[in-house]
Amino acid sequence: MRRLQATILAECMKLHRSKILWITILFFAFIPFMMSLMFFIQKHPELAAKLGMIGTKATIIRLGKADWSSYLGFLTQVMAAVGLIGFGFVTSWVFGREFADHTLKDILALPVKRSFIVISKFILVTFWCVLLILVFWLFGFIFGKIIDISGWTNDIIIEYSITYAQTSLLTILLCTPIAFLASYGRGYLLPMGFVILTLLMANFTGLVGLGPYFPWAIPGLLSVPDGTEGLQLVFVSYLILAFTSISGYAATVVWWRFADQK
Amino acid sequence: MNDIIRTENLTKHYGDVHAVSDLSINVRKGEIYGFLGLNGAGKTTTIRMLLGMIRPTSGTAFIKGIKVYADNTELWKSIGSLVEIPYSYPELTVRENLEIIRRLRFLPDKSSIDQIIDQLQLGPYTNRKAKNLSLGNAQRLGLAKALIHHPEILVLDEPTNGLDPAGIFEIREMLSDLAINHGVSIFISSHILGEISRFATRIGIIHQGKLIQEVNTNDLDKLSRKRLLINSNNINAASLILSQKGFTVNETNDGFLEIKDEEAITRPDRIATLLVNASCPPTLLQVEEEDLETYFLRTIEMSGGVK
Numbered sequence: 001m002r003r004l005q006a007t008i009l010a011e012c013m014k015l016h017r018s019k020i021l022w023i024t025i026l027f028f029a030f031i032p033f034m035m036s037l038m039f040f041i042q043k044h045p046e047l048a049a050k051l052g053m054i055g056t057k058a059t060i061i062r063l064g065k066a067d068w069s070s071y072l073g074f075l076t077q078v079m080a081a082v083g084l085i086g087f088g089f090v091t092s093w094v095f096g097r098e099f100a101d102h103t104l105k106d107i108l109a110l111p112v113k114r115s116f117i118v119i120s121k122f123i124l125v126t127f128w129c130v131l132l133i134l135v136f137w138l139f140g141f142i143f144g145k146i147i148d149i150s151g152w153t154n155d156i157i158i159e160y161s162i163t164y165a166q167t168s169l170l171t172i173l174l175c176t177p178i179a180f181l182a183s184y185g186r187g188y189l190l191p192m193g194f195v196i197l198t199l200l201m202a203n204f205t206g207l208v209g210l211g212p213y214f215p216w217a218i219p220g221l222l223s224v225p226d227g228t229e230g231l232q233l234v235f236v237s238y239l240i241l242a243f244t245s246i247s248g249y250a251a252t253v254v255w256w257r258f259a260d261q262k
Numbered sequence: 263m264n265d266i267i268r269t270e271n272l273t274k275h276y277g278d279v280h281a282v283s284d285l286s287i288n289v290r291k292g293e294i295y296g297f298l299g300l301n302g303a304g305k306t307t308t309i310r311m312l313l314g315m316i317r318p319t320s321g322t323a324f325i326k327g328i329k330v331y332a333d334n335t336e337l338w339k340s341i342g343s344l345v346e347i348p349y350s351y352p353e354l355t356v357r358e359n360l361e362i363i364r365r366l367r368f369l370p371d372k373s374s375i376d377q378i379i380d381q382l383q384l385g386p387y388t389n390r391k392a393k394n395l396s397l398g399n400a401q402r403l404g405l406a407k408a409l410i411h412h413p414e415i416l417v418l419d420e421p422t423n424g425l426d427p428a429g430i431f432e433i434r435e436m437l438s439d440l441a442i443n444h445g446v447s448i449f450i451s452s453h454i455l456g457e458i459s460r461f462a463t464r465i466g467i468i469h470q471g472k473l474i475q476e477v478n479t480n481d482l483d484k485l486s487r488k489r490l491l492i493n494s495n496n497i498n499a500a501s502l503i504l505s506q507k508g509f510t511v512n513e514t515n516d517g518f519l520e521i522k523d524e525e526a527i528t529r530p531d532r533i534a535t536l537l538v539n540a541s542c543p544p545t546l547l548q549v550e551e552e553d554l555e556t557y558f559l560r561t562i563e564m565s566g567g568v569k
Contacts, residue, residue, distance in 0.1 A: 006365045013362055017353045102349035106407060109313040109343050110366045111335045257332060261315040 003112055007120035011094075015124065020093055024086060028132040029139040031082050035075055036143030042066045043147065067151030068144065072160035073223060075140045076167050080220030081199060082136070083171035087129045088195030091175040094121050094128075095182035095252075096191060104261060114256045118179075122249070125175055133168040137161070163223050170219035170241060174198075176248025183255050212237040215244040264290045266415055266447040267312065271321035274307050274471075281307040283471045284321065289449050289464075294441045296462030296479075297451040298558065304471040305451040306346055309419045312449070313343050325415065339367070342413035344421050348404020352393030356384055356403055359392055363407045374410055381436070382406045397424035405433065416440070416448045422457065434461045455558040469562045486557045490526045492519040493546035494537065503540045504533070518546065 015021055041047050043066040098104040107117060181191040198216035211217035212233050218241050224231045267289035274282045282304040289295040299305045310316040312323050314332040323330040328337055350359040360375045379385055382402045387395060395403060401424045408416060416437070422430045438461045440446040452458040458465060459479050467475045477485060491514070494500040501519055504511045512520045526533055530547045537544050552560070 003368070006368060010362045010365050013358060013365075014351055014354070017358070101352060102347070103351055105310075105315065105345045106349075106363070107366065108315050108332070109338045109341060110363075111339045111368065112366050113333050113335055115333075258317070260317060261310065 004116050004120065007112055007116045008123055011117075011120045011124045014097075015094075015128075021128070024090060024128070024132055025135050028082070028086060028136045031078060032075060032136055032140035032143050035071075035078060035140070036147050039066050039071055039074075039144075039149060040147040043149075065151075066149060068149050068153075069151060069156050069160070071144055071149050072140070072156070072164070075137070076160065076164045076223040077220060079133070079136060079164060080167050080171060080223070081202075083129075083133075083168055083219070084174070084199050084202070084216060085195055086132055087125075087171055087175050088178045088191065088198075090128050090132070091125050091178040092182045092188045092191040092195070094125050095179045096186075096188040099182075099186035100188060108261055115253050118253050118256050122176070122179065122252075125179070126172060129168075129172045129175070133165075133172075136168075137164060167219045167222045170222065173241060173245040174216060174219070174248075176245050176252060178248070180248050180251040180255060183252055183259075206231065213240060215241050265324075266291050266293075266326060267295070267417075267449055268324045268327075269308075269312070269321065270324075272308065272311055272318050272323055273320045274304075274311060274316060275319045280471045282311070282318075282468075285468070285471075285473050286321075287466055287473060287476070289447055291447050292441050292445045293464060294437065294448040294450060294462045296458035296465040297449060297468065298453065298455055298458055298465055299451070299468035300453055300562065303453075303468045305453075305468060306419055307471075308468070309343075309345055309417055309449075309451060312417055313341070313345065314338075315345075339411070340414040341417060342408035342411065342415070343417040343419075344404045344408045345419045347423065348400055348407070350392035350395075350400065350403055350407075353391060355389050355391055356395070356406075357388050359403060360406060360410060363410055367411050369411055378406045378410045381409070383432075398426060398429050401425055402429075414446060416446055416450070418448065418450045420451055420453070422452075430457070437461060455554040459554055467558065467561055475561055482554065482557070486554070487522070487552045487560070488527045489550055489552075490521045490530055490533065491546060491548045491550055492521065492533065492537075492544050493517075494519075494542055494544050496542050499540075499542045500537055500544070503537060503542055507536060509533075 098107065108114065178191045178195060181194050182188065185191060201214060202211070202217035202220065205211045205214035205217050206221070209231070211221050211231055213236070218233060218237050221231050221233050221237070265288040267287070269285050269287050272282060272285040285304075285308060287295070297305055297308065307316060311318050312325070312330060314330050314334065317332075325337055325341065328334065330337065351362070354362070356379070357375060360378065364372070364375055379388055382405055384399065384402055384406060387399055392400065392403065401421065405421060408418065422433055425433060437448055437450070441448055441463075450458065450462065455465070459482055462479055465477050465479060465482070466473055467477075492500060492504075497513075497517065497519060501511050501513070504519070504521065509521050509523050509526055514520050521527075521533070527549055530549060534544055534547055
């Protein structure tokens with residue numbers, strides 16, 4: 001336990017002076033601002049013409065009624081996509097930086113098991129992503145309150161908060177293959193390319209009705225209203241997601257332990 | 263067993279590329295073993311195999327009699343290493359980088375950081391970010407990370423790269439002191455024989471992945487070639503006289519005569535007598551010893567040439 005504590009602390013030290021943490025927090029605070037702006041325009045259609053592109057976008061996207069139910073549902077949907085990119089970026093950075101900064105060789109011949117280093121990195125990624133999830137939801141509420149969205153009830157808030165938490169946490173589980181790719185690709189390029197590919201594929205599989213069987217589409221489908229044809233999650237969906245996550249974790253640990261570090 | 267580091271037919275192939283082939287070496291306690299080779303000779307691959315970073319295709323490496331493998335965490339407690347160009351976390355200061363290593367090495371004594379900072383003369387840069395260090399100071403930081411836990415064994419890959427002459431001297435003295443006075447065994451790679459011969463006790467020369475020669479530094483003198491250079495006002499006559507006396511005489515590019523015969527090298531006075539008696543007195547007689555780099559390149563050429 002003492003050893004794991006030491007590796008976690010070391011990982012935190014590596015992060016604490018980095019600007020990346022603050023950039024991701026800003027990014028996850030900015031997205032709800034944009035979403036709330038869309039809803040504000042929805043509430044005030046007369047502003048659409050004055051706001052040019054943003055106004056047009058807000059008019060084109062059907063956001064539903066400008067109430068808390070639609071707003072939180074929309075934020076959850078957006079989180080499923082933004083989470084894929086944001087959490088993928090975080091994971092790529094935590095694992096890929098050792099290669100990009102050429103510091104890996106300094107942490108391999110130490111009296112600490114490599115698996116502890118990998119676990120510590122995953123713990124850091126989880127805490128970081130949870131922080132971003134909270135930032136996103138908190139700023140969503142703040143901006144929602146500022147633009148005075150109607151229809152606030154505790155039941156709606158609790159219901160959507162639960163769905164949001166489930167969606168976000170399932171998205172975190174999908175970080176493990178990204179960690180493997182950052183290690184295998186020895187940097188950021190391969191994992192970030194993969195993240196973009198998964199985002200495209202998630203949209204495509206959703207369109208053709210295969211979303212419930214594509215791991216990276218599954219978190220987003222959690223918030224799809226019941227009865228939507230072809231987009232309902234089934235038990236196998238959760239198995240696929242769990243398998244993907246466990247495989248990614250195992251591959252990362254095995255890679256760190258056995259691959260040649262040239 | 264006196265061998266601190268031992269390899270038995272250590273081999274690493276990447277497809278058709280034979281990075282290291284059948285390498286068998288041993289480093290004894292308190293010895294400084296210089297591992298010499300050109301760039302791409304297989305030095306770093308060997309060092310990475312010794313540190314468990316690369317799995318050998320065949321053969322085995324032992325440190326303190328224990329087989330080397332990646333997660334042998336007990337083994338790494340007694341080893342300090344520096345592999346190729348030392349990099350550190352760029353956004354962190356010198357002290358923070360050392361603090362990370364202190365934690366990962368489970369060193370309870372926080373003053374170990376100050377001690378190593380003093381030892382490597384990094385004091386003025388303690389709070390400077392690693393990305394703002396000069397190459398020489400980055401190298402010192404790399405050495406500080408390797409030495410912070412007072413290791414019994416040091417595995418160093420070209421540790422004086424980037425250091426100025428004063429820095430090279432200082433590191434050389436420090437490593438000699440560690441080996442002589444503290445019994446630290448040091449395996450150090452380099453591509454400069456002149457540099458490594460000044461403090462290594464034994465030298466292994468690797469070329470194209472193979473160990474081609476192992477020599478005690480004290481014996482280097484005996485192995486390097488010598489020649490006698492001769493000049494005279496009548497160089498052709500001098501050449502003829504010496505040839506008639508059975509010497510093999512060559513003419514150098516500079517227009518001097520060159521004799522490599524043992525007799526001429528050990529007794530140049532006889533050559534002088536010969537030439538004077540034949541009314542062709544020498545204007546220059548000089549026994550010249552090949553320098554270490556020439557010896558190194560010649561040794562490599564004999565085993566297949568420089569590629």
